[in-house]
Amino acid sequence: MHYLNKPNLGLVTCPISYGQKKPGVSKGPDYLLKQGLKDYLSDNEHFELQSYIQPIPESQTLNVYETAFRNTLKSAQENDFTLILGGDHSQSFATVAALKKRYPDLIVLWVDAHADANTPQSSPTNNLHGMPLAGLLGHFKTPFQWLDRATPCLNHTDIGYIGIRDLDDYESTLIEDLSIAHFSAEQTQKYGIEFCTEKILEQLDPERKRPIHLSFDVDSIDSRYMKATGLPVESGILPQHLIKMAFKINQNRNLVSMEVVEFHPDAATSEEDLGCARNVVVRFCKETLNFRFNALESQISSQSPNQAHPKLSHDRRIHTDGIPL
Ligand SMILES: [Mn+2]
DSSP states (O other), X not given: OOOSSOOEEEEEEEOOOTTSSOGGGGGHHHHHIIIIIHHHHHTOTTOEEEEEOOXXXXXXXXXXXXXXXXXXXXXXXXXXXXXXXXXXXXGHHHHHHHHHHHOTTOEEEEESSSOOOOOTTTOSSOOGGGOHHHHHTTSSOOSOTTOOXXXXXXXXXXXXXXXXXXXXXXXXXXXXXXXXXXXXXXXXXXXXHHHHHHHHHHHHOTTSOSOEEEEEEGGGBOXXXXXXXXXXXXXXXXXXXXHHHHHXXXXXXXXEEEEEEXXXXXXXXXXXXXXXXXXXXXXXXXXXXXXXXXXXXXXXXXXXXXXXXXXXXXXXXXXXXXXXX
């Protein structure tokens, strides 16, 4: 299938480490681009790349969030899809706020080992990367002008968690009290991640019409495969299950954006661990975008009555890059 006009993919980089205490996480975007994503993104038959690059700042100040907010908003306004590479998870104060501005009906799939829903009062570490959802929900006054406490950016019915397994008491109570949609990593293994993803989407959007943002924290991945992050957590999501999740998310063709956060190249202590972590993340990004843009293709071809509706590519051969699948 050839397009007269290919859809546009906006790439936003957020070299943000302000939200926690390990500065190397700001190298995440550069590393992931150099190690496989750049070639894939810049030479892709399914989309045209537009880049919104924030260079690694000399010092981390609140300005990094302002730039992330502006770049994400610009990308979301100018493109069909936005891919955001981080950075620690505090970037979501900015990225989700910008995406919600562009897509007021947005729902957010938060794939993470942690719930990131502490407030400055409840947080044991006082790190901002553990607080973005509480800030976006309007539970505390953030230092950001684009987040007004009087008008929360997100409602708790806009959020679904997948993979959580390392929660503070405050967060567990919050999730229970507000009935926030969630499946732990253990549940994704018990019930199947496709089932869990389906259930979450059903709860957030029964009619399957709302735009979806995927906020992907690499520490959602089982720590056997993910050492290149500040806080590896065991018993996480398995690499092969990530691909099934990506397929499921894209089945209804509503994915408008995706961010990858907390990839910290220096946190892995051996080349082997770093290579494994990189392969899992790069492959997950590629497969998600393949599903996303193949889904678009099948949507277009399904308008032609003579053409059989092409199956999505979940049964095609998968390159394992040495990862057990
Ligand atoms: Mn997180």
